[in-house]
Amino acid sequence: MQTVRTKYFDYGQEEIDYLKSADETLGKAMARMGKVERVIIPDLFAALVYAIVGQLISAKAAQTIWERMQERFGEISPHNIAMQSADDIQKCGMSMKKAVYIQNIAKTIAQGGFDLEGLNHLSDNEVIKKLMTLNGVGKWTAEMVLIHAMERRDVVSWGDIAIRRGMMKLYGLSTITKEQFEQYRLRYSPFGSVASIYLWQISFE
Structure with a gap:
């Protein structure tokens, strides 16, 4: 794995x-x-997927789903996740709604429709605004990416x-x-x- x-x-x-x-x-x-100590995921895409998985569920439940995803799919990258069906993603233990969000976001990024790395050059508020243009990403999810991937300070x-x-x-x-x-x-x-x-x-x- x-x-x-x-x-x-x-x-x-x-x-x-x-x-x-x-x-x-x-x-x-x-x-x-x-x-x-707070564990973070430096990879922006993986951190974004983890934040979506973690919406409105306990940290423990999110961790279980996250481990299943890594076991099932291997690399959590836009290209790899875009190739999975929403059904397969959902089988890791999340709602179908979240699975569809994750699959669509992976496809958008893999096809060059969203510049994830470009976020590194933006202010916190700009990062939040930009991420919230993705379906399934609200303010909380964007803020989790700011902390848990980008190590933004405030x-x-x-x-x-x-x-x-x-x-x-x-x-x-x-x-x-x-x-x-x-x-x-x-x-x-x-x-x-x-x-x-x-x-x-x-x-x-």
Whole structure:
């Protein structure tokens, strides 16, 4: 089985020190937890497919489907996935809707209808806008690609339930409004992605 290459999100003392000084509550949690590693997929297409697989399901379920896809298809590349039928993709354990999205996106990229590598030269907001032109990609999915493939530094996703839950647990809130979320997001800037890594961990503690 050919597995997709992964690495850890690259951050260090500078980001940790900044967040500790910017937000005392988060800083205490970070000190308690030590360095939290977040696995990312540097390949843009593979990361995009993984993000679509992960829409509205648990991380554990997404991982199971992802492993099945790699076992069944080998390389997760636009050309290889474009050759699979939506039925075969769906058999890995996802909804037919997602399977069709993945197959269509693979075909579009394989045929040169979407320049995935060109995303590297765009700002975060431009990347989100561009990715959202693909059927099946919403803002959350695009933000996951920004963090989990492109290692962009300042992404905190309102659309991510686990991040919201992590924030609520961290600050002892029973609910969180978009306004409160924005205040925290701005406080973490320009290292929001590192804050996100800790918030995910907190949400599952």
